[in-house]
Amino acid sequence: MNTLRTKLVHCGTITYVYNYESSKNIIAFSFEDEAVQLQRSLATNFIDDYAVIGFTLSINTDDVSSLQTRLDNFLSHIAKRGLKYIAVLDIAKKDPCVHLITNKTAKLTDEQLTSIWENKVIRDYISYDELLMRYVTAARKSHMLTSQYIFTSDKLKKPRILHNDSADIFFYEHEIMDVGTCDVYEISDPQHGIITVSEYMGISY
Numbered sequence: 001m002n003t004l005r006t007k008l009v010h011c012g013t014i015t016y017v018y019n020y021e022s023s024k025n026i027i028a029f030s031f032e033d034e035a036v037q038l039q040r041s042l043a044t045n046f047i048d049d050y051a052v053i054g055f056t057l058s059i060n061t062d063d064v065s066s067l068q069t070r071l072d073n074f075l076s077h078i079a080k081r082g083l084k085y086i087a088v089l090d091i092a093k094k095d096p097c098v099h100l101i102t103n104k105t106a107k108l109t110d111e112q113l114t115s116i117w118e119n120k121v122i123r124d125y126i127s128y129d130e131l132l133m134r135y136v137t138a139a140r141k142s143h144m145l146t147s148q149y150i151f152t153s154d155k156l157k158k159p160r161i162l163h164n165d166s167a168d169i170f171f172y173e174h175e176i177m178d179v180g181t182c183d184v185y186e187i188s189d190p191q192h193g194i195i196t197v198s199e200y201m202g203i204s205y
Contacts, residue, residue: 001023002022002023003021004019004020004021005019005021005022005025005163005164006018006019006163006164006168007025007026007161007162007167008160008161008162008167008170008171009040009159009160009161010159010160010161010162010174011040011044011159012044012045012047012157013043013047013128013201014040014043014047014199014200014201015199016040016197016199016200017167017171017176017197017198017199018196018197019195019196019198020189020193020194020195020196021193022192025164026192029187029189029191029192029195030191030192031187034143034150035139035143038086038088038136038139039132039136041086041152041156041158041159042086042101042131042132043128043132043159044156044157044158045084045086045103045156046084046103046131047128052101052125052126052128052131053101053124053125053126054099054101054124054125054131054134055098055099055101055102055106055113055121055122055123056097056099056100056121056123057097057098057099057100057119058095058096058097058117058120058121059091059096059097059119060096060119061091064089064091064146067089067098067148067151068151070117071085071087071100074113074116074117075102077106077108078102078104079102079104082103082155083102083104083155084153084155084156085101085102085103085151085152085153086101086150086152086156087099087100087101087150087151087152088135088139088142088149088150088151089138089142089146089148089149089150089151090138090141090142091142091145091146091149092138092141092142092145093141099134099135099138101126101131101135106123110122110123177200179200179202180200180201180202181201181202182198182199182201183198183199183201184197184198184199185197185199
């Protein structure tokens with residue numbers, strides 16, 4: 001017998017509440033692909049009330065096979081310890097690049113960073129809306145062209161996932177409803193039917 005169930009995914013500044021009918025808890029909906037997981041990881045680790053600093057690292061197409069090694073070398077000049085990062089390969093365009101975000105601010109100039117990377121480096125402030133769009137769009141395009149297109153550190157925090165009563169307790173104890181804006185929409189899942197999504201944006205404490 002189907003009953004109304006809740007899945008809550010807390011990503012720090014964004015909390016997703018999924019309400020659906022099913023006879024059991026759904027661990028993963030059909031739409032929760034790698035791009036959605038990337039979006040959640042970005043929100044959990046890098047988004048706050050302010051814009052963040054991101055890097056755009058130009059590459060040549062033949063750099064892809066050695067990209068992890070090049071990233072490791074580049075990142076070692078930003079911080080020696082405590083570094084979290086997500087890098088997404090963007091090769092589905094005329095000028096391929098890597099989008100990189102870290103939790104540390106590089107004290108080097110763009111010219112010095114360009115010298116280390118051995119190609120053009122652009123550093124800019126990114127709003128969280130632009131951050132999510134830029135990284136997720138790049139991932140969805142690049143996954144059709146190469147098997148490895150997302151690079152991450154092992155220090156990333158994971159979103160918190162709760163179901164039913166545990167989700168309700170967390171929701172009310174952290175006053176999620178009062179922390180910011182809320183968008184409500186529906187998703188049609190081919191395996192699990194209609195899912196109502198409430199997306200809360202704001203920092204909870």
